[in-house]
Amino acid sequence: MADTDTKERILDAAERLFAAHGFAGTSLRAVTREAGVNLAAVHYHFGTKEDLLRAVLGRIVIPINRERLAMLEQVEAEAGSDPPSLEAILEAFIAPDLRLIRDLGERGVIITRFLGRSYTEPAEMVQALSREHYEELGQRFMEAIARALPEVPRTELYWRFKLVVGVLTYILADTDPTGAYGEDLSDVDGTLRRLVAFLAAGLRAPMPEAQRRDQPEEGASS
Amino acid sequence: MADTDTKERILDAAERLFAAHGFAGTSLRAVTREAGVNLAAVHYHFGTKEDLLRAVLGRIVIPINRERLAMLEQVEAEAGSDPPSLEAILEAFIAPDLRLIRDLGERGVIITRFLGRSYTEPAEMVQALSREHYEELGQRFMEAIARALPEVPRTELYWRFKLVVGVLTYILADTDPTGAYGEDLSDVDGTLRRLVAFLAAGLRAPMPEAQRRDQPEEGASS
DNA sequence: GTATGATTATATCAGTCGTTTGATTAAAGG
DNA sequence: CCTTTAATCAAACGACTGATATAATCATAC
Numbered sequence: 001m002a003d004t005d006t007k008e009r010i011l012d013a014a015e016r017l018f019a020a021h022g023f024a025g026t027s028l029r030a031v032t033r034e035a036g037v038n039l040a041a042v043h044y045h046f047g048t049k050e051d052l053l054r055a056v057l058g059r060i061v062i063p064i065n066r067e068r069l070a071m072l073e074q075v076e077a078e079a080g081s082d083p084p085s086l087e088a089i090l091e092a093f094i095a096p097d098l099r100l101i102r103d104l105g106e107r108g109v110i111i112t113r114f115l116g117r118s119y120t121e122p123a124e125m126v127q128a129l130s131r132e133h134y135e136e137l138g139q140r141f142m143e144a145i146a147r148a149l150p151e152v153p154r155t156e157l158y159w160r161f162k163l164v165v166g167v168l169t170y171i172l173a174d175t176d177p178t179g180a181y182g183e184d185l186s187d188v189d190g191t192l193r194r195l196v197a198f199l200a201a202g203l204r205a206p207m208p209e210a211q212r213r214d215q216p217e218e219g220a221s222s
Numbered sequence: 223m224a225d226t227d228t229k230e231r232i233l234d235a236a237e238r239l240f241a242a243h244g245f246a247g248t249s250l251r252a253v254t255r256e257a258g259v260n261l262a263a264v265h266y267h268f269g270t271k272e273d274l275l276r277a278v279l280g281r282i283v284i285p286i287n288r289e290r291l292a293m294l295e296q297v298e299a300e301a302g303s304d305p306p307s308l309e310a311i312l313e314a315f316i317a318p319d320l321r322l323i324r325d326l327g328e329r330g331v332i333i334t335r336f337l338g339r340s341y342t343e344p345a346e347m348v349q350a351l352s353r354e355h356y357e358e359l360g361q362r363f364m365e366a367i368a369r370a371l372p373e374v375p376r377t378e379l380y381w382r383f384k385l386v387v388g389v390l391t392y393i394l395a396d397t398d399p400t401g402a403y404g405e406d407l408s409d410v411d412g413t414l415r416r417l418v419a420f421l422a423a424g425l426r427a428p429m430p431e432a433q434r435r436d437q438p439e440e441g442a443s444s
Numbered sequence: 445g446t447a448t449g450a451t452t453a454t455a456t457c458a459g460t461c462g463t464t465t466g467a468t469t470a471a472a473g474g
Numbered sequence: 475c476c477t478t479t480a481a482t483c484a485a486a487c488g489a490c491t492g493a494t495a496t497a498a499t500c501a502t503a504c
Contacts (some may be wrong), residue, residue, distance in 0.1 A: 006481080022344025024247035026462065039481055040464080045481090049462065120339045122244025144226040156416070160371070162396075163389050163420055170388025173342040193430040198385055201427030202420040209415075228451080243447055249491065262494085267451090271492065 007045050009035040014056050015107075019114035023053055023123040048202025050125060057118065057126075060111050061133045067096040069137060072144060083147040086203060090164070090196045093141050097172055098195075102188045119165075138165070149203060156207060164199050171195070231257040236278045237245035245275055270346060279340065283355040289318045291359060294366060305369040306396075312386070315363050320417075321392055324410045325433040325434075328332050338395025341387075360387070360392045360413060371425060378429060386421050391426050395418070 013035035017105040026116055032039045046052040071092035075084045097115065100108035118130040142161050146154060173193075223305060239248040250271055254261050268274040274395035295316035297306045319337065321329035340352040364383050 005238025020344070021245060025246060025344050029461080039484065043463065051229040117342045117344065120342050120392075122242070122247050122339065122343070131413060159416065160420055163392070163417075164391045166396075167385050169392055170342075170385070174384075174388075194381065195385075197427045197430040198382055198424040202424035205419045205423030207416075265493065308456065
């Protein structure tokens with residue numbers, strides 16, 4: 001059995017099972033059973049269970065983020081010396097994930113679910129890994145958005161960008177092949193447009209009135 | 223040892239550990255160790271590990287949802303025959319969770335984290351339970367929002383409401399006592415206002431242009 | 445005091461877990 | 475061909491898991 005085959009089979013199986021059951025809920029025996037390989041192969045090829053997860057996450061996230069960054073750079077290049085449009089930036093941020101579904105079919109669904117869940121995955125190391133992959137990129141996108149929305153205070157934008165991440169995370173975690181995405185793959189683009197519309201509006205929202213700390217709690221505010 | 227004490231201790235410990243490590247990553251021995259009780263007490267008082275989780279989730283969610291519903295009803299009563307404002311509805315939806323942090327301090331943080339994570343928790347039964355608690359209530363809020371936004375198509379609202387849930391889920395899952403929420407509890411109200419502003423704008427966003435399926439992919443759309 | 449039910453404590457069961465080990469096999473290189 | 479390296483295999487280790495059984499203790503009522 002060729003080594004690239006064994007490793008790939010382990011990675012594929014682990015990807016599926018980690019996405020479905022999380023890190024703690026997935027045993028190495030389940031992985032090796034599904035991959036049809038020997039238990040010790042995991043340790044031979046990857047080391048610890050954590051190392052396996054690192055490998056799974058890395059092979060997913062690195063190409064996606066490369067694509068994400070490339071899209072952003074293209075958007076910026078097309079805008080020239082002007083700031084790029086907010087919608088285009090958001091599209092660059094979101095599209096690579098959603099297009100996984102269209103391009104990879106069922107594996108795309110597995111991956112998006114895995115990505116979406118990794119952010120709130122109970123095992124701390126999963127979260128830490130996930131954030132590590134996104135930190136620099138997030139900063140990059142934050143700055144592009146700040147240029148597109150100079151009138152929104154920076155701290156507010158930082159916070160709102162987290163909400164953008166939250167929405168994307170949630171959508172990814174909730175993908176379901178029997179739902180809208182699975183039925184009609186061209187709907188991915190429609191979904192993208194609607195997502196971008198929602199998020200762009202939220203990012204552009206005027207700041208709410210400053211709170212007044214010395215007043216008792218109020219009911220309705222028009 | 224009085225039975226209400228033992229049960230409470232188990233529930234408290236389980237709440238903390240499930241929130242931190244998830245269902246699969248938390249063993250009953252860890253729970254009983256932390257609670258300072260005997261292993262058999264779990265089965266005696268609660269039955270299976272799943273039943274314990276049910277009990278933990280139920281004692282958290284039921285009062286919060288009661289409060290959520292009460293706030294919505296108050297908002298509707300104040301609006302009379304008019305539709306209530308979107309902002310007020312969103313506030314009724316979100317405030318009970320956020321106020322946990324202010325009102326319960328560290329336990330509030332634990333609970334919000336638990337709630338936020340339960341939606342994407344890898345163990346399927348956690349998710350199923352979580353959704354079960356929110357299904358009817360979600361429907362109730364959806365209808366209130368639809369009355370506040372009659373110009374947005376119903377199917378689009380349904381979908382956008384899921385994004386609202388996603389944002390809230392993410393914020394809850396990401397609570398960190400060392401962050402903004404923990405430092406200044408009065409900031410919970412500011413957070414609520416900013417959240418509502420973001421989400422209200424997104425919900426009110428005009429529909430994006432319908433997609434054209436027969437056209438090649440476009441770049442920027444102004 | 446006794447009787448009864450509730451509760452706790454301990455031991456055990458059967459199984460699972462990640463990791464390691466030494467043996468064996470397969471492939472590559474000289 | 476032999477030697478070396480890479481890869482695979484099966485067994486074992488020590489630890490842990492949820493659940494159960496049983497006996498002891500506690501609490502309450504009569």
